[in-house]
Amino acid sequence: MAVVGGSIAGSAFAAAAARLGAERVVVLERSPGRLEDRGVGICTHDDRFDELVRTGHLAADTRRHRLTVRRWVTRGPAGAGDGPDGRGRVLWDQPFPFHSHHWAGLWQSLRERTPEQVEYRLGSTVTAVGGDDGGAWAEEADGGRHPYDLVIGADGYRSVVRAAVCPQAAPEYAGYVCWRGSYDDALLAELPGGAAVWPEEECVTVCYRGGQVVIYRIPGLDPGRTQVNWVFYAPTPGWLRLDGPTSIPAGTLTDSGLDELRQLAERHLPPYWAGLVTLTPRERTFLQPVYDLATPRRTAGRLLIGGDAATVVRPHNTSGAVKAVQDAHAFEQAGRTAGSWSALLAAYDRERSSAGRELVELGRTLGRAQVTAAPDWSAMDGPAMTAWWQHQLTGGGGFGGHALGRTGPPS
Template identity: 80%
Template structure:
């Protein structure tokens, strides 16, 4: 076994998964350095996993079979039409296509907590630990704090997201590229739906709704709440870049930081573009539960340098259209662990080389698919008013002509 010490920079889903993998590979000490000073319950909102990908992760031991989740079975694509056309009078819009959708939805924090609970005893979490720089060579690595203090490790893993400090050391030439549009996001207690015409019953609980308009779409589905038995509404609104947004570098506007004027502009835009029911769903979102995330792409040419490694969003940022973000992060950690088990020995170098080969190629495929989906669904979308079920089915199939799977690759796939 390899032994030694491992630092994981970033304690979210990717970081927790890599920390567990490093401990199971025999590291004597695994330290997770998370800059947030408190628990990460409110970070992120809803995410989805394909039924098959979830089952694979359970079988591989990364997730417990009883991890709380919400079952989805159908994705209904709709668009705005003349008042009452095709919507049964409930304002949901004209149905374009009912697509089978074998996915589970998750609350980010619930999934993260499930990973934390499965962490081996060797993993130590240090909250409020900000890493300002990392470095190293073939013989070791180090992390540096703001006061200049350096701590040596045998391996440093970067799972520190789209503004990764570790990526800056591994691939200084690589960085997120703006895709040209944003996603507004929000969530709230699903009981609030009762205040809409038709109430919650107008929107079946197993349905993921995709509401299309010229230049964008909104994806809406329910997720588990933090309290067992509770349910939240979760939505992602792909929209043009607001005039007020300044993109001087990778950025986001956190929940609670948007002004009243900015929120009003988004809601007015929704009222102009969306069927009434869905504009109403968005309008119910409290300001403190609404945020803005510009959409980025990132694919690095390599994921390791010396004793440094990157994974999750630090290595690959895939547009949310893929519905593969959490799966991608967990599969990165799985590939890292499987390479170590397969190669054995007491050296980190062969493991890092094998991980680099497998996950760099897989990440590039996922990013390419995300760009394809983004063009087809947002920046070069069809005339939705002219689409019907057969046309939608053919349009969807044209987007999935590459080997990169919607919802993520099959676990263990290489090349």
Template identity: 85%
Template sequence: MRGGSVAVVGGSIAGSAFAGAAARLGAERVVVLERSPGRLEDRGVGLCTHDDRFDELVRTGHLAADTRRHRLTVRRWVTRGAAGEGDGPDGCGRLLWAQPFSFHSHHWGVLWQALRERTPGQVEFRLGTTVTAVGNGPGGERGNAWTENADGGRETYDLVIGADGYRSVVRAAVCPQAEPEYAGYVCWRGSYDSALLAGLPGGAAPWPEEHCVTVCYPGGQVVIYRIPGLEPGSTQVNWVFYAPTPAWLRLDGPTSIPAGSLTDARLDELRQLSERNLPPYWAGVVALTPRERTFLQPIYDLAAPHRTAGRLLIGGDAATVVRPHNTSGAVKAMQDAHAFELAGREAGSWPDLLAAYDRERTAAGRELVELGRALGRAQVTASPDWSGMDEPAMAAWWQHQLTGTGGFGGHALGRKG
């Protein structure tokens, strides 16, 4: 179908992908309403895409084949050596399994910029626009929808898409009963220029650039890999440290502790956690992270029971919050946008488009959330005794987690839920 006006609330990866999809469908007007006043390239979070999922997104036009990324081929699972065994001459611990790993890693800001550059020129981006409410106009799904901004102004559109993250204003209108549920643990996160590795004993030598490393300990794990830097040719270290809930953390709703705001005492808590549980080399990798690049993110689950209501639609983290273990967050967002675009090509009306999108992506989202929960149990909250694990045991343990899912790294594009 062609024509009509579309508002996209949120201009990050999901929002840019949906805006591009709406423009390609032939919407006469596409407006992206982003609350941040500036550009978003400085968001330094690392993420990964499975090689097959990346290739699918290139073939369908969502990403360019030359999108800057860092190749990963092996995932090394390691743990601290047993008493008297030590952590090896390089301080990297005992190798449990060298798992084949067909992924590429990305810098969030670099991937977002690649999506923005592919967004058709007619899309209007309004930065510094905070949407405080949305709703349906008269007529329900056969009518229109509206957005209201912080200044009280209202605008009407044929469709309003919520790509505004896990604290979504649009989701509150689509299904107010759906709220992110705390999973019971957190991840500390950080990133920095990989040149800093030279300050460690052995420098970067113990860590080949194509290796992702997962350091396991009772009650958590740290996933460490390199990502592209903002400048072409540069790389950064990126790590995600799953850990028990700190005693000081108070959760009265979905939240995170942003980079630069952690106190000395809380950063010291992270240092002690690293030294207590990680082999010396990997504790040193975490310790190199500057305060302004360190933050804490509680882990949540969310699977909205439906994704549309009248002329409102949600996608990305507004619709499903999946634990990072899945390695599928960005892929999920772009696949949501692709499913929306496919539904629009086949539909003869807005209600037909919304119904088709809802059927496919609601079911797929539920499956991804359930897989994330299973991976979280297996790897964090009910993890095995790592001291008794070896390569055959690790391979069997991994396969057991994925039995009947097929979703690690994201479902194949176009797969029905």
């Protein structure tokens, strides 16, 4: 088998294929080097993480940072009411049973559990795939075309494999962006009050008209270190050109782009959180347009897609990494019970296509409620926030991801 893409989804699918008994599994990763620096912070719901440990996909000692509460805050009128520490007016303290991870740490945990027979080929760019019910092939940039029993597309939201499985499916722009950043939390000492005014188990969501900022700590790359991680949802910058799915990588933002971010933070956030965002070094700041994608199917012939190649879910769901590993789990479970390739692919498609579409729809609902059609935050309090949140989950939920094996809305 071949797996196109070697990040979180690709590593999970490669391990699943090897556990199913595949004699040869090749991971074709276009990046020429190691992947530790990809991405920043991600979260997993406690229950979903425990399921993935029980089913063998993650190690119990995977490095993570415990979160227990999500504090929703907003800026007081004209900056008044931001409190003596400048953290803003509290709207709601929401129970938040999650752990945070550095992307690289979670990827490394998956990578270390990949059986030895899996071959990783770095610097292998797949330019085309194809096949039928009898087999599949992948063509690389050097022109070589190689046959496989199955080609799995775990190659992200610009997937080459998806273009062959569902040529009509493409990510749709949600109408806003997220600026992102991370850095060692030792830098918080530069803020008034330092790190002490922000409890380590607290995820903070700062709400403003037109967007929000989600801020939490994650494990650093070095044991014993902790990083600040933030995601700043905001209107589309006037200079951003969306000719196709894209992002502005870390370290490449212009001085004017960074100045726009600083102005956004100072205009809309309480002083402490504005200072936290603007402390971020250029090389740790990047911008991602927000997209949606739900493919009508996940298989064609001997081609299969998973992770962001199959569904792109807005980050509001806090389910992206879980979704990717659950895709691999569903593939493995189908392989254990199916008597043929066609039965395996049909079972995987049936379970994960419906789950993916439901997560995408929840992401859209959360995006409308929290960004594009958010309430008047100045009028919200604890009871109003509780009712507002429950309304978002009506009809299926899935915040943090669904339990393994669930294929429809909860009863």
